[in-house]
Amino acid sequence: MEPVLVAQALNALFGIAALALVALGLAVVLGLLGVLNLAHGELVMIGAYCAWVTQQNGWPFLAAVPLAIGVCGVLGWAVERWLVRPLYQRPFDTLVVTWGLSLLLRKCAEALFGLGYKSLTEPVGGTVDVLGATYPRYRLLLIAIAVVVLGALVAWYGRSRTGTRIKAVVGNPDLARALGIPVTRYASATFIVGTCLAGLAGVLIAPLVPVQPFMGIDHILMSFFVLVVGGLGSVGGLVTGSAVIGGANSIVSAISDSTGGYFSVLALAILFLWLRPRGIHAQR
Amino acid sequence: MSHRFIPARRRILTAAAGGAVLGSAPAFMRPAFAQGKDFKIGFFIALSGPASLFGPTQRACAELAAEQINKAGGILGRPVALLFTDAGGPPAETAKSAVRLMLEDKVDLFIGSHDSATREANIATIKGKTPYIYSPVYEGGECSRNVFCLGETPPQQAQPSIEFLSKEKKAKTFHLIGDDYVWPRKVNEQVKKFVAQAGGKIVGEEYVPFGAPNKFEEAVTRIKGAKPDAVVQTLVGADNVNFNRTFAGFGLDKSIARLSLLLEENTLLGIGAENSANLYSCMGYFANSPAEGAKKFRAEYMAKYGDKAPQLATIGADCYSALNLAKALFDKAGGADAKKLAAASEGLTFTSASGPVTMHGRQVDKDMYLAECKGTHFEVLKTIKAVKSGTACKA
Numbered sequence: 256m257e258p259v260l261v262a263q264a265l266n267a268l269f270g271i272a273a274l275a276l277v278a279l280g281l282a283v284v285l286g287l288l289g290v291l292n293l294a295h296g297e298l299v300m301i302g303a304y305c306a307w308v309t310q311q312n313g314w315p316f317l318a319a320v321p322l323a324i325g326v327c328g329v330l331g332w333a334v335e336r337w338l339v340r341p342l343y344q345r346p347f348d349t350l351v352v353t354w355g356l357s358l359l360l361r362k363c364a365e366a367l368f369g370l371g372y373k374s375l376t377e378p379v380g381g382t383v384d385v386l387g388a389t390y391p392r393y394r395l396l397l398i399a400i401a402v403v404v405l406g407a408l409v410a411w412y413g414r415s416r417t418g419t420r421i422k423a424v425v426g427n428p429d430l431a432r433a434l435g436i437p438v439t440r441y442a443s444a445t446f447i448v449g450t451c452l453a454g455l456a457g458v459l460i461a462p463l464v465p466v467q468p469f470m471g472i473d474h475i476l477m478s479f480f481v482l483v484v485g486g487l488g489s490v491g492g493l494v495t496g497s498a499v500i501g502g503a504n505s506i507v508s509a510i511s512d513s514t515g516g517y518f519s520v521l522a523l524a525i526l527f528l529w530l531r532p533r534g535i536h537a538q539r
Numbered sequence: 540m541s542h543r544f545i546p547a548r549r550r551i552l553t554a555a556a557g558g559a560v561l562g563s564a565p566a567f568m569r570p571a572f573a574q575g576k577d578f579k580i581g582f583f584i585a586l587s588g589p590a591s592l593f594g595p596t597q598r599a600c601a602e603l604a605a606e607q608i609n610k611a612g613g614i615l616g617r618p619v620a621l622l623f624t625d626a627g628g629p630p631a632e633t634a635k636s637a638v639r640l641m642l643e644d645k646v647d648l649f650i651g652s653h654d655s656a657t658r659e660a661n662i663a664t665i666k667g668k669t670p671y672i673y674s675p676v677y678e679g680g681e682c683s684r685n686v687f688c689l690g691e692t693p694p695q696q697a698q699p700s701i702e703f704l705s706k707e708k709k710a711k712t713f714h715l716i717g718d719d720y721v722w723p724r725k726v727n728e729q730v731k732k733f734v735a736q737a738g739g740k741i742v743g744e745e746y747v748p749f750g751a752p753n754k755f756e757e758a759v760t761r762i763k764g765a766k767p768d769a770v771v772q773t774l775v776g777a778d779n780v781n782f783n784r785t786f787a788g789f790g791l792d793k794s795i796a797r798l799s800l801l802l803e804e805n806t807l808l809g810i811g812a813e814n815s816a817n818l819y820s821c822m823g824y825f826a827n828s829p830a831e832g833a834k835k836f837r838a839e840y841m842a843k844y845g846d847k848a849p850q851l852a853t854i855g856a857d858c859y860s861a862l863n864l865a866k867a868l869f870d871k872a873g874g875a876d877a878k879k880l881a882a883a884s885e886g887l888t889f890t891s892a893s894g895p896v897t898m899h900g901r902q903v904d905k906d907m908y909l910a911e912c913k914g915t916h917f918e919v920l921k922t923i924k925a926v927k928s929g930t931a932c933k934a
Contacts, residue, residue, distance in 0.1 A: 259764040266756040370592040371850065372780050372809025380813070382790045391788045394756075463788070465780035465809040469589045473752030508757035513747035514719060516757070 261388035267505035269394045272401035273460060275497035278478035279404070280453035286488040287425050287445050289346065290339055293353040295478060296471025297360035298327050298450050302457020303466045304364060307373045316378035319461075323454035331450030335443050343442075357471065364468040372465040397459055404455075409490045421445060425488075480524040486534025495535050499523060577620040578613060580865065581640035581669075583651040583661070584858070585627035589776055590653070592805055596855030597652050598623060600892070603843055604862035614647075614869045619862070622646060626653035630660035637664050647875060650674060650861045652854060654775070655722040662686060670880055672864055674857035676801060676822065678725035679902070682932035685877045687868070687884060687901050689860055689891070691823050693729035694929030695907050697771070700798050700821040701730065703909055703921075705737040708796050710768035712742045716758060716782065717773030719746035726773050726800060742767050753778055755785040763789060769796040780809035787814035803852035804917075812914035821909045824893045825917045826851040828908055832894020856892035863890045864898070900931030 281295045292298075302323040309319035334356065342349045377393040385395070412418040423431040424441045432438045456474075464470060477500065485496020500520055508516030527534060584597040605619045613619055622644060626633045633653070640646045649671040651658060658673050658681070665671055667684035679692030704710040713734050717723025723746065731741055743765050747753045759782075762770060774782050779799060786792060792814065799806075802820035810818070824833060836859065841848055849855070864887075869875065872883035887898045896905045907926050910917035 259760060262760045262763070263757065266760055269756060270754065370594075371805055372592075372777070374780070374784070374809050374811030374814075376811070376813055377788065382788075389790055391790070393788070463784065465777050465784070467589070467592070467777065467809075469777075477752055504754075505757060508754075509760065512745045513751075513753055513755075513758065517748050517751045517753075 258386070258388040261386045262390060263505070263509040265385065265388065265390050265395070265398075266509065267502050268398055270505040271497045271501035272398040273463075274477055274481055274501040275405060275493060276397070276401045276456045276459060277453075277474045278481040278493060278497060279408075280449045280451070280456065281475070281478045282482055282485075282487070282490075282493045283452060284446055284449035285482060286492075287421060288339075288343070288442060288449075290343070290349050290446070291346065291353070291479075292449065293350060293475060294334070294357040294360055294471075295449075295453050296473070296475030297357045297364075298330070298453035298471075299457040299460070299474045300364060300466075300468065300471040301326060301330070301360065302454035303461035303464070303470065304368060304373070304457075305454065306458040306461035307368075307375055307466050310375050319458045320455065323458045324451045327450045327454030328447050331447040332443065334450070335446040339446060340439070340442070357475075361468045361471065368468070370468060372467050375462040375466065377462040393462060397463075400459060405490060405494065412490070477520070480520060482534070483524050483532075484527045484534055486536035489536050492534060492536035499535075576617055578615060578617040578648075578869075579620050579622060579644055579646040580862075581637065581644065581646040581649045582621045582623050582858070583626035583633060583636075583649065583653050583657070584623060585653060586623065586625040588627035590627050592776070593652075593852070593854040594627075595849035596852060597858045599844055599849050600840070600851075600855045600857075600859040601650075601862060603840055604859045606843075607839075608862060608866050611866075614866050615874070626651065626657050630657040633657050634660040634664040637661050641665065641669055648672065648865055648869075650858065650865065652858050652861070654720070655725075656720050659721065667877060670868075670875065670877070672861045674861040675854055676857075678722050679729070679928065679930045680725070682901065682930065685880065687864065687880075687898070688928075688930075689857060689864060689903050691821075691905070691907070692902065692928045692930055693726050693733075695823070695905065695926045696800055696821045697726065697730050698733045699907055699923045699926065700800075700819060700909060701733045701737055701739070701771070704769045704796055704798060704819070705734075705739050708769065710796060711739050712765075712767040712769070713739055714743040714762050714765060714767040714770045715741060715773070716743075716745050716747070716762075716770060718749040718775055718778055720749045722775075723773030727771075730771055747774070747778060753781065755782045756789075758782070759785050759789050759791065762786075762795070763791055767795060769798060772797065772799040773801070774799070775801050776806065777809075779806050783810045783818065784814050787816070792816045792818070802912075803854060804850050805852055807912060807917070808850075808915050810912075810915075815912035815914065818912040819909065820912070820917060821907055822853050823891075823905045823907055824853045824856045825908055825910055825919065826856075827917060827919075828893055829919055829922070830893045830906065830908075832890065833892060835894075836892045860889075860891035860896075900928070900933075902928035902930045902932070904928060 284290050284292045305323035306319040338352050379392045379396055381392050382389045383392050420436050424438050428438050480500050481496035484499045485492035503519045504516040507519040585591045585594050601621055605621055609618050624636045649669055652674045655677055662683045671686045674689045676691040681688050715727050734741055797818045799820055804826050867887055867889035868883055872879040884898050884901055888895055896903050904925055904927050907923045908919045909921050910919045
């Protein structure tokens with residue numbers, strides 16, 4: 256096969272993987288709790304800054320993972336406890352609250368780190384030959400990580416006791432409470448998992464993009480499109496959504512140009528909202 | 540006058556900014572101006588949005604110039620008051636602010652350090668009723684009435700850099716990539732001409748949506764397949780950083796030369812030391828520029844702001860030059876009459892951030908510096924003296 260074609264195929268794969276990683280946290284929170292967390296992009300941004308702080312201090316890159324999980328976990332706990340919990344069943348109010356939170360977090364990042372672009376060194380640098388195409392190592396690694404994380408999540412959610420209980424909480428909170436499942440705690444834990452996943456995605460993409468306070472805006476938009484197309488509440492939906500949005504963007508960008516790629520993403524999102532608002536994997 | 544239709548936050552912002560400037564004026568100089576009315580300047584810089592990265596430098600440079608001008612007696616004998624106004628939003632929003640500045644604040648002059656799309660909206664709104672100095676690098680050819688341009692034009696930036704790439708880097712084939720708005724498209728029209736003059740060939744031209752979440756893997760792969768000798772970029776801000784990081788990540792930095800037409804210190808920091816090999820920039824100002832004037836400006840800037848000084852760069856330094864032009868222009872014309880200003884501007888010499896420059900045809904002829912990136916620093920390879928803007932507006 257032509258090396259250029261191999262490289263473009265890998266680009267599409269990378270686009271899908273990166274998108275799935277970034278959208279995962281949003282999917283967990285929106286799919287399970289019904290909360291559209293507009294501060295999701297800012298949590299990704301915070302994760303990216305965690306990676307930058309790690310590298311600035313000369314710590315090993317992997318140290319950014321516990322740091323991001325710690326920071327985003329605490330933040331997630333506090334946000335759920337004081338902002339989101341009083342507003343379950345009031346989706347529009349949650350939207351406004353998390354939007355305000357996104358502005359606040361962006362300003363906090365600006366105050367702490369300034370508006371300048373921060374750049375990170377790729378922890379795994381250089382390129383490697385794949386079927387004749389030279390491809391950056393770190394991007395290949397990111398594809399592998401996305402597969403592992405999503406696979407682990409599917410396995411855990413499908414088989415573990417906690418997964419079953421979360422399903423009970425999501426499906427019928429009152430009945431779950433009657434069965435003695437601590438619904439409030441599960442909701443809180445689910446939200447925290449969502450924010451930690453956002454932080455983790457931030458760490459992973461940080462070496463590839465300019466890290467700056469505004470970076471979250473790009474990610475929330477694309478993640479939202481993924482969920483619109485894929486549908487809520489299942490990993491299958493997330494993967495399908497990422498494949499459709501990320502794949503279309505990549506393939507059209509490769510054939511024509513980025514304007515075409517972005518146009519196809521917007522067109523798909525509009526078509527789905529119009530004709531199939533619950534997405535491909537509609538659950539409820 | 541009623542303020543009902545003006546968003547409160549903008550009023551507060553402008554008032555606070557103007558107040559801060561006046562408040563910071565040394566006490567001894569206030570009485571000297573006690574009788575006169577302020578010379579009000581509506582100063583457009585990015586206070587919101589991603590371009591606000593440049594805001595602190597723009598403001599610091601403008602305030603330094605205003606302080607110096609006020610010490611030297613102000614403009615037309617009146618103390619300068621800067622009304623900083625946000626130009627970081629959509630062009631139409633900025634144009635609305637321009638209307639307010641004209642009708643309510645009755646500004647004597649506009650200065651703008653923002654993108655070309657905003658300039659076009661502002662000019663269509665102001666219609667030459669108030670003089671307007673546009674300061675950053677731009678595509679050239681702006682001859683609207685009562686508008687004065689300071690920035691580097693393609694004949695100043697692109698022509699010498701393309702000559703350099705084709706002569707010294709032996710580049711024959713060029714790929715053009717830019718953001719999709721007026722500056723990149725107009726610049727590339729001229730880039731194509733310069734490439735043809737140098738005997739080279741354009742093998743690709745593409746644009747990415749301006750302000751969209753762009754990724755560049757596909758474009759970089761396409762460029763890799765086409766194997767041009769050089770890539771000429773008219774990408775701005777985060778897109779510029781993103782493209783160049785991806786480009787080097789795919790290992791193309793070794794074999795393909797890159798020329799970026801808006802590459803300054805902040806953007807280069809984002810691109811990072813390991814991604815900046817074989818990358819060139821050509822500007823009229825670099826923070827470490829070897830020119831005597833630039834060294835003097837830098838020393839004054841550092842003396843005023845010390846360790847907390849925002850990063851010096853061409854966007855920001857242009858604000859300093861613009862205010863110095865304003866003083867020279869109005870003082871020579873002796874008033875604000877459009878015809879007198881245009882006449883006074885011809886052959887007018889004033890102090891820019893890089894040293895003395897001369898205005899011709901309401902544009903500025905200037906020395907250009909061609910630099911190669913070494914890590915996150917610019918190393919000036921050559922200085923091209925007194926390059927003409929290529930635009931000559933009638934007086």
